[in-house]
Amino acid sequence: MTARIIDGKGIAAEIRKELAQKVADLTVQGKLPGLDVVLVGDNPASAVYVRNKEKACREIGINSTIHRLSEATTREELLGLIDRLNRDTTVHGILVQLPLPSHLDEDEVINAIDPEKDVDGFHPINAGKLQVGDADGFVPCTPAGVLELVKRQGAAIQGQQVVVVGRSNIVGKPAALLFLRENATVTICHSRTKDVAAECRRADILIAAVGRPQLIKKDWVKPGAVVIDVGINRVDGKLVGDVDYEEVRQVAGAITPVPGGVGPMTIAMLLKATVEAAARE
Numbered sequence: 001m002t003a004r005i006i007d008g009k010g011i012a013a014e015i016r017k018e019l020a021q022k023v024a025d026l027t028v029q030g031k032l033p034g035l036d037v038v039l040v041g042d043n044p045a046s047a048v049y050v051r052n053k054e055k056a057c058r059e060i061g062i063n064s065t066i067h068r069l070s071e072a073t074t075r076e077e078l079l080g081l082i083d084r085l086n087r088d089t090t091v092h093g094i095l096v097q098l099p100l101p102s103h104l105d106e107d108e109v110i111n112a113i114d115p116e117k118d119v120d121g122f123h124p125i126n127a128g129k130l131q132v133g134d135a136d137g138f139v140p141c142t143p144a145g146v147l148e149l150v151k152r153q154g155a156a157i158q159g160q161q162v163v164v165v166g167r168s169n170i171v172g173k174p175a176a177l178l179f180l181r182e183n184a185t186v187t188i189c190h191s192r193t194k195d196v197a198a199e200c201r202r203a204d205i206l207i208a209a210v211g212r213p214q215l216i217k218k219d220w221v222k223p224g225a226v227v228i229d230v231g232i233n234r235v236d237g238k239l240v241g242d243v244d245y246e247e248v249r250q251v252a253g254a255i256t257p258v259p260g261g262v263g264p265m266t267i268a269m270l271l272k273a274t275v276e277a278a279a280r281e
């Protein structure tokens with residue numbers, strides 16, 4: 001069997017097209033969606049991510065402002081900016097690009113964002129809403145993109161065995177909770193799991209969010225499984241996922257490539273959350 005390739009790039013483009021229409025409708029109603037992004041310091045990868053977010057916003061008509069602050073920004077300055085954005089009614093979404101310079105406390109900064117504007121879904125109020133199954137909260141964009149990919153390519157979720165490898169607060173844990181909310185039977189694996197390969201072999205839907213290049217091999221995958229690779233690892237100047245793509249595509253039923261799978265969905269979900277925040281106003 002050769003797996004069907006899940007075209008994250010194409011699906012994300014479809015979502016952006018749908019969102020552009022919603023933005024146009026909201027704008028007519030006088031609710032132009034606004035996303036403000038805060039970038040502190042000069043981490044080159046963060047600068048690229050922020051530029052991509054700004055470009056994606058512009059393309060679908062969302063008003064986006066980037067606040068570029070110096071590496072030496074103080075806690076008070078940063079919290080002061082967040083307070084101002086919280087009170088600005090033209091701003092519907094606030095995103096603080098992580099990581100922050102080491103003298104700033106990321107938890108304190110995330111906690112300062114108004115949960116109603118926390119389109120990244122990292123605020124404890126939104127994490128708590130996901131935990132208790134309250135669909136009103138914002139969900140972290142990458143796991144939201146994973147769920148959307150699985151849904152849009154038509155795989156059944158209810159009652160299926162979903163195995164998530166990785167338990168970070170931004171990917172693994174929220175992904176597990178999202179699939180649980182969809183009535184899947186969910187297993188979470190991590191670095192202390194006794195036999196990760198055996199757990200993975202039970203998966204109808206396997207989600208890899210580990211950060212270990214090509215960890216997941218062909219004999220870890222049940223024939224016909226849907227394999228979603230969240231990993232982004234740079235090896236010899238090339239991007240590879242957490243799944244050994246060439247091997248695993250020989251047994252999986254469907255698989256996401258890296259790049260072009262989950263990556264484009266993350267920004268699409270950020271745009272979606274911003275549009276939702278504006279629509280709720």
Ligand SMILES: NC(=O)c1ccc[n+]([C@@H]2O[C@H](COP(=O)([O-])OP(=O)(O)OC[C@H]3O[C@@H](n4cnc5c(N)ncnc54)[C@H](OP(=O)(O)O)[C@@H]3O)[C@@H](O)[C@H]2O)c1
Nearest residue numbers: 142166167168171190191209210211230231232262263266
């Ligand atoms: N596509 C996107 O837009 C996007 C967005 C975010 C992240 N990513 C990528 O996704 C990957 C994961 O990101 P993250 O932020 O979740 O990483 P992270 O915070 O480093 O978490 C990695 C998780 O994997 C677990 N783990 C590590 N080695 C393992 C092993 N050998 N077997 C089983 N579990 C193992 C860790 O277990 P412990 O908890 O026990 O340490 C941890 O829970 C990275 O490659 C990252 O670049 C992609």
